[in-house]
Amino acid sequence: MSRSREFEIAFVGLKAGIHEFMYRIDDSFFEKYSEQDFTNCQAEVKLTLDKKSSYMFLKFEIGGKLEVICDRCNSRLPIELWDEFGITLKISENPELMNEQENDADVYYIGKGDSYFDVADWIYEFINLSIPMQKVCSYENMDGPYCDAKAREILKQMTVHPSVNSKTKNPIWKGLENFKNFD
Ligand SMILES: [Zn+2]
Structure with a gap:
């Protein structure tokens, strides 16, 4: 099976400093994950990578929109995505062990010999985290424009x-x- 390289970042060749990556995410992106409770995803993810000498800082800015089913009236409800998340990537001799021991969910380790890392799982996680827990047409009154x-x-x-x-x-x-x- 061929591996998708679309979300791989070959960081070894990058100069120190800021690098930007843009990803357009639609429903096909989620096919390799379990079934999602949203459709018509048109998300844009801007990744800003700041390469320092001993670590990298990754900022994911999630934008765009998708559709969920309203918890109250069961109609399709478009939701604007707007959120940002940060990951600090550190290099380690033993990344598996370090990832197990690390308590900070925003810190992640990669191996010394690694030349690339894959950001697909973070994009997946962060798009899901951008969706509000309470999916209703309007929080207080059921008077949103899409409400049934x-x-x-x-x-x-x-x-x-x-x-x-x-x-x-x-x-x-x-x-x-x-x-x-x-x-
Ligand atoms: Zn509704």
């Missing part, structure tokens, strides 16, 4: 208790009042 209006109506009817009519009441207490009624 029909699902929203049904949810509203389910959540609003018919006996609570006062609009001045804080909605936070609604649930507690329902508990009281059952005493």
Whole structure:
């Protein structure tokens, strides 16, 4: 099986200082990983590599967009990706052992004899970390432009208790009042 070299960086030949790499990531990138819970990925990853004498610092800037399924109304929800992550790459005689012992997740070791490293797994991880945990059309109200209006109506009817009519009441207490009624 031929190895993809697209995400390999041959760092030995690089001069000290800043080097930039751009990657365009679409759904095909994720085929070698397990199934993702997003589609239509159009991400751009800008990698800035700062090569120092004894280590390298890698900054990944994640941009672009992808689509997730809204947790509340089940419609397709476009999400803008915007985040950045840093990795410090150190050279070691025994990178396997050092990677096992290292507690800092942002520090990674490569072997003394290595001439390249692969950034695909970091890109994979960082795109996933850029997706918000709570995937809903709008965080407080279900009124985002992509929200499914029909699902929203049904949810509203389910959540609003018919006996609570006062609009001045804080909605936070609604649930507690329902508990009281059952005493
Ligand atoms: Zn929604």
